[in-house]
Amino acid sequence: xxxxxxxxxxxxxxxxxxxxxxxxxxxxxxxxxxxxxxxxxxxxxxxxxxxxxxxxxxxxxxxxxxxxxxxxxxxxxxxxxxxxxxxxxxxxxxxxxxxxxxxxxxxxxxxxxxxxxxxxxxxxxxxxxxxxxxxxxxxxxxxxxxxxxxxxxxxxxxx
Numbered sequence: 001x002x003x004x005x006x007x008x009x010x011x012x013x014x015x016x017x018x019x020x021x022x023x024x025x026x027x028x029x030x031x032x033x034x035x036x037x038x039x040x041x042x043x044x045x046x047x048x049x050x051x052x053x054x055x056x057x058x059x060x061x062x063x064x065x066x067x068x069x070x071x072x073x074x075x076x077x078x079x080x081x082x083x084x085x086x087x088x089x090x091x092x093x094x095x096x097x098x099x100x101x102x103x104x105x106x107x108x109x110x111x112x113x114x115x116x117x118x119x120x121x122x123x124x125x126x127x128x129x130x131x132x133x134x135x136x137x138x139x140x141x142x143x144x145x146x147x148x149x150x151x152x153x154x155x156x157x158x159x
Contacts, residue, residue: 001038008086009038012058015090021060030062035070037079043067053127056081058090073125078123107133 001009012018018040025032025042035041042062054063054074061078063069070078085093097117104114112118113131123130 005038008083009059011086012082012090013056015086017058017085017090017093018060019058020091021057021062024057025062028062032060033067036075039075039079039082042071043069046069050071054078056085058085060084073122074127077121077125077127081117082104084117084120090110109134 003027007112009018021042022032022040024038025045028042028047029044030042030045032040032042038059038126040060042060043066045062045064054061054067056062056068056078059082061075061082070096088096097115100115100117101111103116105111107114108131110129110131112126112128118126118128
């Protein structure tokens with residue numbers, strides 16, 4: 001395990017985010033096992049909230065799906081969320097994430113498209129759509145100018 005992964009692991013245990021993730025996984029009757037990069041994978045989560053293919057609390061990546069689901073781009077996306085938990089000092093991540101969901105929903109009607117945490121974790125790797133903001137959508141529907149380079153807010157060529 002790389003040093004940065006070990007540091008993230010220690011921080012997320014100390015800030016109580018990983019113990020919270022383990023508690024959530026156990027409450028959802030998920031099977032927990034060690035994964036890559038200091039992460040813990042919790043497969044078979046049985047609670048229907050939140051509605052997501054996977055979600056991360058501390059260093060625990062939780063999914064209702066079977067073992068083998070957490071690979072590739074999705075795993076990289078969830079690992080970035082583990083780092084976000086460490087950077088947000090653990091439990092303050094919960095209200096910050098909920099605020100980001102509310103802002104995204106207000107901006108475009110989707111909880112992830114303009115959520116700063118999801119954008120920083122890479123929307124595409126998390127499987128999220130890129131919805132234009134409500135005001136940009138109204139401009140396009142009203143026959144306004146086509147999107148230009150200055151409208152590409154995230155540098156990925158999608159407005």
